[in-house]
Every structure is written in C-alpha cells, then in structure tokens.
Amino acid sequence: QPGSQPTAKTDGHAAPAQPAAAMRRGGAGAPADLGSVLGHPTPNLRDLYALGRKLGQGQFGTTYLCTELATGADYACKSISKRKLITKEDIDDVRREIQIMHHLSGHPNVVAIKGAYEDQLYVHIVMELCAGGELFDRIIQRGHYSERKAAELTRIIVGVVEACHSLGVMHRDLKPENFLLANKDDDLSLKAIDFGLSVFFKPGQIFTDVVGSPYYVAPEVLCKKYGPEADVWTAGVILYILLSGVPPFWAETQQGIFDAVLKGVIDFDSEPWPVISDSAKDLITRMLNPRPAERLTAHEVLCHPWIRDQGVAPDRPLDTAVLSRIKQFSAMNKLKKMALRVIAESLSEEEIAGLKEMFQTMDADNSGAITYDELKEGLRKYGSTLKDTEIRDLMDAADVDNSGTIDYIEFIAATLHLNKLEREEHLVAAFSYFDKDGSGYITVDELQQACQEHNMPDAFLDDVIKEADQDNSLSKE
Template identity: 70%
Template sequence: MKRPTQISSLKPSNAVLPHPTPRLRDHFLMGKKLGQGQFGTTYFCREKSTGIDYACKSISKRKLLCKEDYDDVWREIQIMHHLSEHQCVVRIKGAYEDNIFVHLVMELCAGGELFDRIVQKGHYSEREAAKLMKTIVGVVEACHSLGVMHRDLKPENFLFDTPAEDAQLKAIDFGLSIFYKPGQYLSDVVGSPYYVAPEVLHKHYGPEIDVWKSDSGIFRQILRGKLDFESEPWPGISESAKDLIKKMLDRRPQQRITAHGVLCHPWIVDDRVAPDKPLDSAVLSRLKHFSAMNKLKKMALRVIAERLSEDEIGGLKQLFKMLDTDNSGTITFEELKQGLRKVGSNLMESEIKELMDAADTDSSGTIEYGEFLAATLHLNKIEREENLLAAFTFFDKDGSGYITMDELQQACKDFGLRDTQLDEMIKEMPLALIIPSD
C-alpha cells in the first residue's frame, strides 16, 4: 500500500484536469447567468439528485491560449479544495470538463458582492468595518498558513452567502492565487492596479502583499475616505483604527504587520486581551490532531487519502514538496523541524519528534507522501460518508460488517506495520468492531 515517491501527474495538453469527468448536465440543471468575468461566466445550477442549488463558473477553453493558462485554472481548482475547510471561503463541490469548457461547481452565495453592499449602505461604522476586516484578514491568514498567496484581494472578490444583514462573508475568486514557500519571492505583476502593493511594481514580493491589499482597497471603500487622515471621515475615526491602517500600509514589506498581527490588534479584538502567540499553522495543528488518534483511525485515514482525487489533494502535495527540501519523496525529522520553524513553530525537538513518530505509521524513520496526506487531511474530507464507507470496506474484506483479526492482520501487512503494532492497535479498538477469526 505504499505510494510511490513520484507524485507528479500527466494530463493531455488540451485538458485542464488530469482525469476524465462525467458530463456536467447529466448531474446539474443549468439556470440563469449570475456574473461575467474575464475568463468565465457564472451560472445558477441545481443538482438533480438532491435539489441543492449551486453556482457554476464555466471557463471557456478557447480563452486558454497557452500551457500557463491551463495550469492557472488547474491550480485554482486545487487551491479551492485546499482552502475548503475555512468557513469564509466558498466551498467547491467539484470540477467538470468537456471539449469546450471547464466548469467549477461551488457553493451558491446569494447575498451579493461586498463592494455592492458597501455602495448600497453608504458607509459602515468602525465596529461593522472591524468585523468585515476580521473576516477578510482571517482568510489571508488561512491562505498563508496553508502556503497560498491570494494576490487579488478586493471587495469584488467577496460575496455574502445570503441577503440577510448578518450574512457570512466569503472569498470567492482564487484565479490569481499561487502556492509559495516561506522565503520565496515572486516577480510577475498581477492584481488590480487600484489595490496593488508597491513591491509588486518592483517585481520582488512575498505574502505581505495580501495584508496591503486587504487594507488598501477594502478599508478605504468601507469608510469612504482618503489616507491623509485630515479630510473626512478621518478626523472622526479612532486612533486605534488609524494605527492599524498605518501598520497595514507600511511600504516596507518586512516591517508591515502580519495577518495574525492584524487579528490581534486592539481595533479588531474590541479591546479584549489579544492572544500572546500566533495560532498553530495548518500543518502543525493537523499533525497534532493526527497524533492523538489511535492506530486504526490512522490507517483508515491513509485509505481515505489514497482514494481522493488529485483536485482535492493538490494543495497538500505542494505542502509536502515544501517540507521535502531534498526532493527524496520522504520527509526526514530534520526537514520537518526546519519546515515547522519556517511557519513560526517554536516546538521543542522532543515535541516535534512525537509528531514525527505519530505520522510515521510504518516506523520507517521518515514520513512518506501517503503518510503525510493521511496526517494532514482536514476533517471535512474525512467525515464524508462515502469516504468512511470506503475505509471500512478496505478492512472488511468479506463484507461481513465486521473486521476480523485476520482482516486486520492483512491490512497491517499491506501498510508495512509490525506485529507489535498490531497488538497495540487491538488494545485501542472498541470490542464491538472486531471479532476473532475462526
């Protein structure tokens, strides 16, 4: 059951997805046009089997003029799956492809654009603006924690899920987003000119641009003011708000406040005591969660990870490559330690060793790709009924509805586990789940 170390995939040059898909119209009824972008048109659609409403972004392949354009769409799909755990990111249902279009079916947000609501409302109070800023910068922090730079934050790229006053704000467009490694700098000039950070124009930038962008356009739109702090409405704006704006719009990227720093700023947290340390990175928090699981659950996660499509695991593949600095196809203790340091972890070596041992389910001394996927999957993929059923079926070879000792022993062999680990696993398992072999 070990996954090969080669983790790239081949796909036809005229295809975006690396695998064939069902026909979109076999599963969805298409409705009215909802919006138009540079590359695609968004439509209302309804799933035939459930009656649930979705939005479908249809991208014309005629507008994809080169390999880079195809790669950009493929990356957008992977990033949407990668970020799907976050409540403020629109959730992707799936991707479909035919000869003419690539279709991205996603959660329907019927509350309209943040930009339109700002215009309609006229202005927001500071407290309302702070709530919106908290949501927007929360998305930025989630992106950076998972190795994604958004690069195109603006009010038009946020939608409300319903027309209600207290609707949830969600990020919807990741067409310019890109995977990056800590310390990596990019040079291509992208994004809307009105919101662009200075260092983008100098063609040398990192994730700090997302903090600038989340303030430069959005905050000015929300409070309808200029940044001279003298004309209206700035004389009536609190010093705390102006302090945050100055820190977010620092022209020196390295001195600019981080996304986490914004979320801890008194103006955002309403003068409550701010957290005194950054939140765990996504990789670290998931490794900690995985380490607390029993061995059977870890094996089940490995089964689930290996049946997921490349669309769903593409982001985790990028995280694996970031940690696997020597491109060996495995992560050593030293690579894991250095990788966690880069994302702000201050764990002791003994704590990192515990996480390493937990993820290294076959005790080989390194974390293989399949082991990494299992350890870093998010719960929203694990808890899907079809994935849980597939995991149980893998163990229950004879379809009896129980896992016998022989079946469990065979599964352990498939995963390269020793007999001593099998004994430990049996001690951890609920008796109702397993019966002795004859």
C-alpha cells in the same frame, strides 16, 4: 447584482472612477492545446447537476446556479470556456485555482469546492453557493460601516490572508467583490470566492508578474518584485474602504491610480476620517507601509489592539491551520488513522497539490521522508512557534508505521482537512477497502490482511481490535 457570484475577473467599482478589470498574466506565451485541462477524465457534469440561472460573468467564464440531482442541494458552478484559455499559462492558472481551493478547503471563510469537471468546451468548478451577495454591495449601500463592524470584517478578511500564507498560498487579488456573504442576514458569513490569480509560494520567493486590480495593487507589485506582504497592503486598502467608502488611491485613469499607489499618500483629512479613532488610522498606516519588510504581517494585523477581539491576541497561523489538523489527527484511534491513510492514497492530484508542495519544501534532501530536523526547520520557515516537545509529539502522531520519519502519504494523511475525512464517499471507499468480502462488516481477518498490506506490526492489530469493537467485527456505522 445582489446574490451574484461573479467569476474570474470583474471590474471594481468602489469609487466614481471605475478601473479596468484585474490584470492577468494572459497574452504572450505558447498557444494552448485545447485537449484536456484537468489532465484526467471526470464524470459528466450534467449527469450529476442541473444548471440553472446565470449568477455572474467574468473574463474567462460564467457562474450559474446548479442543483445536485441526487440531493436537490444548490451550488454555484463556474464554467470556464476552454476556447478562452489561449496559452499554457492560462491552463496552468485554472489547474492551480482548483488545487488552491482544495488546499484551503475547510476554512470557515473560504468558499468550499465540491468538485471539478471537464467536457469538450468547458471546465466546471462546482462550489458552495453564497446567496447573500457581495460585500462590496453592502459597502455601497451603507456608505461605510461602524468601526466595530469594520474591525469584525477585517478580522475575517485578514484571517483568510493569514490562513493562505501559513499554507504557502499568496492570494494576489483580494478585493471586496471577491468576498460574498453566505447568508444575506449575517455580515460575518463572509467567504473568499476567487482564487484565479492565487499562487503557491516558498518562503523568500520573489514574484515579478504584475497581477491584481488597480485600486488594490501594492507598490512593490508595480515594481515587479514582491511576495506575500502584498496581500497585507491590499487588505489595508479594503479596510480603508470599509471605514470610508472610497479607496485610498484613486484617479480617473489606470495610470493615475498606479501613480497614486506609488506616491503612497494616505488621506486622513477628508470625511469621515476626523472622527475615526487614531487606533484605526495607526493600523491602516502600518498595513499601507510602502516598504514591504516594515509592513505588518497578517498575524501582526490580527494582534493589533484595534482588531483584537476583547484584547486577546489570536494564535499564530500555522498552529491553527495545519497543526491543529495534525493534533486532531493524533487524537484519533489507530483504526481511523489507517482509514485516513487509505483515503489519502485515493485522493485526486489536485486535492493534494498544495500539501505536496509543502512536503517537498520540508523534505530538504528529497529523500521522500521528513526527519524530525526537517520538520522542525520546515515549520520554522512557515512561521511556527511550536516548542521542540510539541514538534516531537506531532512527529510521533503522524508517523503511523513508527519508522522514525514521516513519509509522503503519512504527511498528506496527517494534514488532511477533517472535512475531507468526513466526506461520505471517502468514508465508504475506506470502509470498502477493509471490508474485503463486501459483507458490511470488517472482521479480524480482514484487518489482518490490511495490516499486512500496510506493513503494520501484529501489536498494531491488537490495539485496533481493543479500540474498535467487542464482538471482533466492525459494522459500517
């Protein structure tokens, strides 16, 4: 219904024939121990939030409106029943979903996670409320969009895919009902909401488990040999629906849909295709290429003339995702860097799981530190086009202790989303770390103590004092 925030897996309904719910890896596997899912204690959800009306229902749980008691702000709470987590794989899926939401947080078109909580019966994921309803509802109401509107929406959807891939995440269940509008009056306030089937991947890794939703699944997924290219196929299916109101591959049965996907014949003869531009059809054909190696990448889709905003090709993904954060980090003064390092050390495991995976991929010799050559090779694997001089600048910016390498905590700190830095509880924790006597001010002596704890040289302290304040102390403001 309008304003709903569906959870886990819901049935697709883009055409007269309704497919089965999304395929999951559930079923066979070791039975789950119904102890802790998150692996660490959390506050009680009901001490912090009041649960309201039900917003949506999925295979594994229910989403409710919830209100933060301290602020009165509304959020969505996805409550996953632990009884339904039958196997260890089910539990891993829930953990991974939370890790991936943290990993992608800060992207304007990804729903923001507020926190995860666990009690005896449920795991609760509290996230940004998207009150504008499903993108799918808009497609059904309108029949189809204008090409310009479809191009704007496709740019957002493929932008999310590009961000996922550049951060080592494959979505695996893109579909219109997994995109909600934050604001019902703004079609461009689109947010990706469901990462229940998403996985971390390494460049070149092959996946074999068949997951996704029938209308949207790529042929190579059905053949059990696929990688991130499958997300581009799925986005191509969404684009076809955005322009026509029906999926390109459909039948009365799930097997019939799969047969149509494997045949790969795209109908450009029925209405409204005769009046749709050749450029749009060219893009769809390239996104629905049955050979993954020849299919456009997410970045190439965004560079296609039909998608381009006023003909200007966007930056490559990593340059705007991880690397923009490192560049912004390098512009911070040294005190902020040190505060960020303290925050990085206090973050929970699931908040940094994605960055940890990326660090381990780049740290080729498993030394616990990334050299210039490893950073250069790692960025190349993730599709970066940065020049050597820019990589050297990034290295210098992230190497807080001037050791010539980037250690794990430096990497996490340098690539952290700025929205995490700005979260008040993290800032208060960082300030308290420096303010040893709790006076509300940080003195030179306290800074000196912090520098010693982090093995920073005296010259570093002099720089911090010069940049920070004139009266030799810093207030919390």
